Amino acid sequence: MHAIRLHAFGPAENLTYEQTEDPVPGPGQVRIAVRAAGVHLLDTALREGQQGPAPRPTALPTVPGREVAGVVESLGDSVAGLWLGKRVAAHLGFAPGGYAELAVTEVDRVHEIPDNLDFAQAVALIGTGRTAMGIVQFAELGPDSVAVIPAAAGGIGTLLVQYVKNAGATVVALAGGPHKVGLAEKNGADLAVDYKDPSWPGKVRAFLGDRTATVVFDGVGGDVARACVGLLGRNGQHLVFGWSGEGVKDGQPYLVEGVSEQVLGPVMAKKAGGPHPIRTLELRALAEAAAGRLTPAVQRFPLAEAAAAHRALETRGTTGKVVLEP
Incomplete structure (x- = not known):
């Protein structure tokens, strides 16, 4: 098979x-x-040898990537024959191997893809x-809610705009540059x-009038996060799930005591509950899409151009989820 190796x-x-050699499925695998492999900003940090929420590879060479569909x-052995030929998606967990024409994973990680x-x-x-x-587990959303969503044209931002809008809330979307602003508008932002544009907070205040923001979904951090928190009213929420604006490798999130809450990792899993909380969240996402309520935006690169995909992601030159296609 062909694969991307580091x-x-x-x-x-x-x-x-x-x-490189084809991987061989073991018992239960x-x-x-692979028809599509996901690229995450965390992948760029791991590529440089940085430690992140996922452990950095300890053995090189390695095939990066932890999200596949195909x-x-x-x-x-011991896998039911009904899986053969199924269209599926799977998160490989901490195991790499997604940037390839073939990938192996436990059958318990696999989901059938809606038609x-x-x-x-x-x-x-x-x-x-x-x-x-x-992320949305942590916010009570309804017609009285005003949600501010930075990086609204990104992979997570696109889905947050759709979900929050479907919940009846007012959506204020922030994006970098006219093209991305246009995408957020088409996606349903109010x-x-x-x-x-340094004047953007004033534009938001003028739009809201006597209302204030009730929740900020923040994956950016930095000066943008500071300005967003300034738009919150009393009892407003600042939900932090990333801080790309301050550097995924070395930055720290912008937090305000009594207002901010970090919602990634174990906190998110605990909130989802149940014996398999991450799988529960995956099923929710697929169900929302199957019902037509979520439509992810993707930017596609050929598998052979993984380096270009990483460069584009690092320089914020992408919209939606970055995907490699063999």
């Missing part, structure tokens, strides 16, 4: 497109003919979608503004 930690150019084409989704959309939902479903 032989040494460092820049995007260290991702090379090579031929399936092998997926067709089950081989079964390990109305293509592979790229499905892979967006299995990672980004589950995160979005985890107001979309360019956060690169």
Whole structure:
């Protein structure tokens, strides 16, 4: 098979497109003919050898990537034959191997893809979608809610705009540049503004009139987060799930005591509850999409151009979920 391999930690150019051995499914595993592999901002930090929420690879060379969608084409021992030929999506957990034509994972991680989704959309939902479903657990949304969503044209932001709008709330979307602002508007935002324009907070206040924001869904941090928190009214929520604006590798989230709450990782899983909370969130995302309430935005790159995908993601040159297609 062909795969992207990382032989040494460092820049995007260290991702090379090579031929390597096909993986073999073990007991309880399936092998997926990959049609789409998800790219996460965390992947760029792991590529450089940084420690993050996922452990950095300890053995090189490695095949990066933890989100795949495709067709089950081989079964390990004890796996039911009904899985063969199924269109599926799976998050590989902390195990890498997604940037490839073939990927192996436990059958318990696999979800059948709804008929109305293509592979790229499905892979967006299995990672980004589950995160979005985890985030919205922490907010009570309704007609009186005013939600501010930075990075609204990104993978998570796109889904948050749709979900919050479907809940009847007013959506204020922030995006970088006219093109991304236009995407947020098309996605259903009541107001979309360019956060690169220093006057954007005033535009939001003028739009809201005597209302104030009730919740900020913050994956950006930095000066944008500070300005967003300034728009909150009494008892407003600042839900923090990332801080890309301050650097995914070395930055720290912007937090205000009594207002901010970090909602990633174990906190999100605990809120979802049940014996398999992450799988629960994945199922919620797929169900929302199957019902037509969520439509993920994706930006596609050929598998061989994984380095270009990483560079675009690091420089905020992407919209939606970044996906590699073999």
